Amino acid sequence: MAINETLKFSWGHIIAFVALIFISYVSFMGITYLTDGDFLYAALGVLIINLILIVFFIIPQILKGADEKFSRKIVFERILFFAAPIFFIAAMVPYTHFWTVFENRNEIETTFSESIKTTKGMFDSYEAYANSRIKEYDKKLAQDKTNAVHRSNEVEALRLQIIADNYNALKESAIKWIDNASGATVWNVFMIGNIKKIEGAIENWNSSLNNFSSKIMSDEPSGVEPFSSSDPSVTTAKGNLNNLRSVYTTMGAPTMLSIGIGLLLYILLLFPYIIQSRNTKSTYRLIGSEGDSSIPRPKKAKKNKKIDRPEDDMTFCMDESDSSSDGDYGSFTM
Structure with a gap:
């Protein structure tokens, strides 16, 4: 994948779409059983479920690969990403109902x-x-x-x-x-x-x-x-x-099989987001943010240390020979 490229279609999308197709068919069957054979409601229900999953799993991937307006898009990315589990569970109700029917398949068949x-x-x-x-x-x-x-x-x-x-x-x-x-x-x-x-x-x-x-x-x-x-x-x-x-037509508690497969499907739907790299210009991350390493940070000025200086700026050296002179100095050194 090229640097700073927003993925439009990749192997991750293929995996996610396969998971989406599986969810769609199982949900279609679940709604059909719940509504006692109403295929129109089942088709409409699957359409709504697909829209929900696309919004909460594909849109965050697009936002993650954005190349502008980072501060605004990271807000929507975070909202969709962290709200995804809640909406995923809600959208999977028909899906779980089919697995309840499947668990009673011997009696039903x-x-x-x-x-x-x-x-x-x-x-x-x-x-x-x-x-x-x-x-x-x-x-x-x-x-x-x-x-x-x-x-x-x-x-x-x-x-x-x-x-x-x-x-x-x-x-x-x-x-x-x-x-x-x-x-x-x-x-x-x-x-x-x-x-x-x-x-x-x-x-x-x-x-x-x-x-x-x-x-x-x-x-x-x-x-x-x-x-x-x-x-x-x-x-x-x-x-x-x-x-x-x-x-x-009777709803039941989710089976362990439906929960296990559901968790796997959740991970598969995340593949486009996982493989999408974030634009290098952005300092934002899913949680928190980082400083831009390309701009050198100014160094803090060090406090000046106090330098001890002698009280006298000059040291005078007097010749012994002139020491006896009255007020006359032959030489001096700074």
């Missing part, structure tokens, strides 16, 4: 699979209903001594009406869907997290069977009713799915 498979019983019930109705119709025609050919045609007409191609196509597609859905895991939020869709599919199948059987031949025995819209298999499946809903 088993209940879901068994509930879906139960709906197969609806088709067994319908076939039993259809065969019983055809048998009763044939029996009535026999009692009425209907012509054998006419009797055979009428029975076949009823069979084609309630248990022919339309029914077989519906059953085939439904069974295929049930078999595929039975292997769903909590990671497939579009399946398990969308119980409303599952319930809707079951109700549509049941409604189609009711419509197939709603046309009653004019000479069928009295009291014939269409296939029940409250078949026991449907009631059981919907009841189990409703119980499942209460499991994955």
Whole structure:
């Protein structure tokens, strides 16, 4: 990295964006489970979470690499950096909820699979209903001594009406869907997290069977009713799915797994900030500041020490020969 360069994209950003993508998907699943399959709320929630994480993890990196207005930008850098843990924890609530769902995955996946498979019983019930109705119709025609050919045609007409191609196509597609859905895991939020869709599919199948059987031949025995819209298999499946809903929409305490992975993700999001060097012109640091070493500091003046001087500035040396002279000095030295 060049000196005084503000990183726009680096390996640190790649790591941070990978962490952000992981957080986004896990949070999307968490919100979907919390809202019982509301994908619009989940998408909006993930958008807000991404904005929060970008503001508190990428913006500080940009501020750290700033090349001007250091005194102002360091204030915002410090605010965002030290507030990041608080906002990170708040933004990770949906993320932690998914790991709560994940911890209960065995119960959720088993209940879901068994509930879906139960709906197969609806088709067994319908076939039993259809065969019983055809048998009763044939029996009535026999009692009425209907012509054998006419009797055979009428029975076949009823069979084609309630248990022919339309029914077989519906059953085939439904069974295929049930078999595929039975292997769903909590990671497939579009399946398990969308119980409303599952319930809707079951109700549509049941409604189609009711419509197939709603046309009653004019000479069928009295009291014939269409296939029940409250078949026991449907009631059981919907009841189990409703119980499942209460499991994955209930918030729980963060699991140790979610906390451990969350701490790792926090560190990964910090990578752009960590590898960003601060401009050499700036004397500010994340905590405190340093003096600019390029400007020499003035040295403090030393206090003058008191110098002891002799009281007399001059020393006089007198010749012995002249010492006896009256007031005359032959020479002197300074």
